[in-house]
Amino acid sequence: MHPCQHVAEAILALPADRVRRVAIDGVDGAGKTHFADALGTELSGRGAHVIRASADGFLNPPRTRHRRGRDSPEGYYRDSFDYGRMCRLLLDPLSxxxxxxxxxxxxxxxxxxxxxxxxxxxxDDAILIVDGIFTHRDELIRYWDYSVWLEVPFDVSVPRGASRGYGDPNPAAPKNRRYIEGQRLYMAECHPQTRAKLVLDNxxxxxxxxxxxxxxxQT
Structure with missing residues (x-):
């Protein structure tokens, strides 16, 4: 059975008397959007009403994202998203x-x-699928009824992300330090690999x- 089918069955087994909320997490280039879209297709094919959203829809503007400096890993981790609006406008109404x-x-x-x-x-019985980095942060973890972490090494994820036209394919390139070290901060602080319901080598x-x-x- 393909993991998307396994995840779909696990989600459909959850109580359907309220919206079921699912997060797909992983580093940049891990394949989050690809997996979330495939999961949405699988669930829709089984008759579920799927709501697709992305954490990227709640990014902060550049003046906030880069307030610690354009190359700051801590800024990438702490300032990229407006979690207040994400919770207030998307997650709280569906909780x-x-x-x-x-x-x-x-x-x-x-x-x-x-x-x-x-x-x-x-x-009432919809299924929300949110893809995005940092979705196992403390601010968000309580919302998820099911979550997936896609495990991919940086020497694979960085070139994969660059193939979409963004960034340098070399993980050691100076411009990638912001993203790689920001992700390492997240993993050290939140341990998404252990918080996720399912971890997949993607x-x-x-x-x-x-x-x-x-x-x-663990980190």
Whole structure:
């Protein structure tokens, strides 16, 4: 069974009397969007109402993202996202006790500008799938009913990310220090490999492999 099918079955087994909230996490270039889209397709094919969102829809503008310096790893980890609005506009409305009226994005990073989307109303049994870095942070961990960490070494993830037209494919390039060291800060502080319900070795995009809990890295 492909891991997407396994994850879909695990999510569908969760109580359907409220929105089920799922996070797909991993370093830049780990394959989060690819996996989340495939999972959404799998769930939709089984009759589920899927809401797809990305943490990138809640990025801060450059003046906030780069306030510690454009090359700062700590700035990358601590200042990239507006978690207040992400929780208030997306996650809280789709949580138990929420009104189900959510906004899936407030920022377009490609155009570096705010976007104004109309609120949408989620069915009670919808499934929210959010892909994004840092989604096992303390501010977000309580929201997820199921989460996945995609384990990929930097010597694979960095060239993979660069192949999409962003950044230098060399992990040792100075411009990559911000991203690699920022991710290491996150892993050391939040241990997403142990917080996630499922960890997959996603070095091979076409063949993700589960990593047993006892084999997961601690940092």
């Amino acid at each position: 138990p006790g929420g009104n189900g009226e959510y906004i899936r994005a407030v920022y377009d990073v490609h155009r570096e500008r705010e976007v104004r989307l109309l609120p949408e109303l989620a069915p 070095t091979n995009l076409t063949n993700p492999t589960p990593i047993p809990r006892e084999s997961r890295a």
